[in-house]
Amino acid sequence: MKRLAGKVAVVTASTDGIGFAIAKRLAEDGAAVVISSRKQKNVDNALAELRKLNLNVHGLKCHVSEAQDRKQLFEETISKYGKLNILVSNAATNPAVGGVLECDEKVWDKIFDVNVKSSYLLAKEALPYLRREKGSSIVFVSSIAGYDAFELLGAYSVSKTALIGLTKAAAKDLAPEGIRVNCLAPGIIRTKFSKALYENEAANEAALSKIPMGRLGTSEEMAGVVSFLVSEDAGYITGESIVASGGMSARL
Ligand SMILES: NC(=O)c1ccc[n+]([C@@H]2O[C@H](COP(=O)([O-])OP(=O)(O)OC[C@H]3O[C@@H](n4cnc5c(N)ncnc54)[C@H](O)[C@@H]3O)[C@@H](O)[C@H]2O)c1
Numbered sequence: 001m002k003r004l005a006g007k008v009a010v011v012t013a014s015t016d017g018i019g020f021a022i023a024k025r026l027a028e029d030g031a032a033v034v035i036s037s038r039k040q041k042n043v044d045n046a047l048a049e050l051r052k053l054n055l056n057v058h059g060l061k062c063h064v065s066e067a068q069d070r071k072q073l074f075e076e077t078i079s080k081y082g083k084l085n086i087l088v089s090n091a092a093t094n095p096a097v098g099g100v101l102e103c104d105e106k107v108w109d110k111i112f113d114v115n116v117k118s119s120y121l122l123a124k125e126a127l128p129y130l131r132r133e134k135g136s137s138i139v140f141v142s143s144i145a146g147y148d149a150f151e152l153l154g155a156y157s158v159s160k161t162a163l164i165g166l167t168k169a170a171a172k173d174l175a176p177e178g179i180r181v182n183c184l185a186p187g188i189i190r191t192k193f194s195k196a197l198y199e200n201e202a203a204n205e206a207a208l209s210k211i212p213m214g215r216l217g218t219s220e221e222m223a224g225v226v227s228f229l230v231s232e233d234a235g236y237i238t239g240e241s242i243v244a245s246g247g248m249s250a251r252l
Pocket residue numbers: 012013014015016017018019037038062063064065090091092093114141142143144145185186187188189190191192193194
């Protein structure tokens with residue numbers, strides 16, 4: 001039997017990149033998966049691709065900062081699949097580059113709204129459903145930059161540090177109820193998000209020089225970690241952030 005058979009998962013920002021790979025992997029591992037992103041067209045394309053593989057998926061538009069979109073995300077999950085066992089909060093934004101104290105206040109607010117506040121709200125709003133099921137779990141997607149801020153991603157890095165804290169705090173609160181909360185902290189993964197870090201030779205060389213394994217990570221490798229974290233194989237793991245960075249060092 002597949003290890004996530006009978007489970008229902010919601011993955012945000014899951015029509016591309018790491019989120020798409022997570023949705024695909026959880027579905028391949030037997031879960032019914034609800035995908036979402038800000039644009040209906042992207043949802044439709046991703047659904048078509050996943051359904052071609054005979055995966056059990058549903059999808060809708062969800063801008064994670066919009067209360068009505070989040071409400072609909074969970075209501076549609078319940079009306080389609082009857083329950084929710086797994087939440088993966090993956091959406092993130094980084095509208096500007098620069099050092100943390102150079103960050104414009106509006107940009108700071110946007111980064112914290114999408115990356116941190118929406119993750120907290122998604123978890124809070126998923127809880128009534130997660131509480132109904134045995135062995136439910138939440139995964140937040142942080143970053144290696146949350147451990148050691150990337151100079152040009154100052155505010156973004158701090159938002160990712162906050163997610164490591166959110167993971168620890170929520171895990172403690174929910175442990176007595178048997179709901180696990182963990183975090184994935186990817187290193188540099190080849191997606192649209194990290195394009196600036198590898199699209200030209202100099203940037204690529206600079207990035208690779210920081211990675212002991214000498215290559216960027218793949219979205220599929222990130223998805224494998226998440227699939228483990230939400231499975232019963234990780235049944236005694238909560239409050240942890242798993243760094244998957246090809247050996248880049250991570251210390252808080
Ligand atoms: N690629 C990397 O090197 C890397 C490294 C560390 C962490 N991460 C994290 O991994 C996650 C996925 O990133 P990715 O690399 O796949 O890049 P990505 O750009 O494909 O993923 C980010 C997604 O979030 C979506 N998004 C942004 N604002 C949103 C909103 N308000 N509502 C809903 N969706 C929204 C974007 O449309 C995009 O699809 C992010 O949390 C990112 O911070 C990525």
